[in-house]
Amino acid sequence: EAQVTQNPRYLITVTGKKLTVTCSQNMNHEYMSWYRQDPGLGLRQIYYSMNVEVTDKGDVPEGYKVSRKEKRNFPLILESPSPNQTSLYFCASGLAGYTDTQYFGPGTRLTVL
Amino acid sequence: KNEVEQSPQNLTAQEGEFITINCSYSVGISALHWLQQHPGGGIVSLFMLSSGKKKHGRLIATINIQEKHSSLHITASHPRDSAVYICAVRFGQFYFGTGTSLTVIP
Numbered sequence: 001e002a003q004v005t006q007n008p009r010y011l012i013t014v015t016g017k018k019l020t021v022t023c024s025q026n027m028n029h030e031y032m033s034w035y036r037q038d039p040g041l042g043l044r045q046i047y048y049s050m051n052v053e054v055t056d057k058g059d060v061p062e063g064y065k066v067s068r069k070e071k072r073n074f075p076l077i078l079e080s081p082s083p084n085q086t087s088l089y090f091c092a093s094g095l096a097g098y099t100d101t102q103y104f105g106p107g108t109r110l111t112v113l
Numbered sequence: 114k115n116e117v118e119q120s121p122q123n124l125t126a127q128e129g130e131f132i133t134i135n136c137s138y139s140v141g142i143s144a145l146h147w148l149q150q151h152p153g154g155g156i157v158s159l160f161m162l163s164s165g166k167k168k169h170g171r172l173i174a175t176i177n178i179q180e181k182h183s184s185l186h187i188t189a190s191h192p193r194d195s196a197v198y199i200c201a202v203r204f205g206q207f208y209f210g211t212g213t214s215l216t217v218i219p
Binding site: 045058 | 154155
């Protein structure tokens, strides 16, 4: 089944404790992206990757890191999480063209205490 | 600065009504996407438009590139259409509207 998977789905952590949210897709997509969704602000792009070893900042990259060492995986790293990073996070993937559909993962709800 | 504006923010309709959600954007784009997010959070892509009009079942999406405006129409609305509808444009990165929360009452 074609899908984008994210792990964990729910995470409660404390300020400053490094964490990684994994994202994996099985559709051989070049494009992968991370978003956060907050009430009243909607979805905002954190980072995206057009292909292996190519990453670019989105709207809100501060406090986040990403890497794209393999085509199927695009982990999101929070080196020192803070409470303002409490949010619902989505990973998505798609073909590289600007007119291609994105496929979203199920979301990861992160709470930073 | 908000590159994408959606209206209305909230919408309640009776089953069977015709619904329109509007999206205006300020950047030059290659494509506009309409997304649907159901309670419980999952997001699915409904349409990708670069010009004209597309139809899937009871959903119709239109775009006017010159006016930088798109509309999503739902004909013969049904309670299962209750969801948040999100407009997104891609100009390098993606920019999103804040969504329209639709409730269809039986």
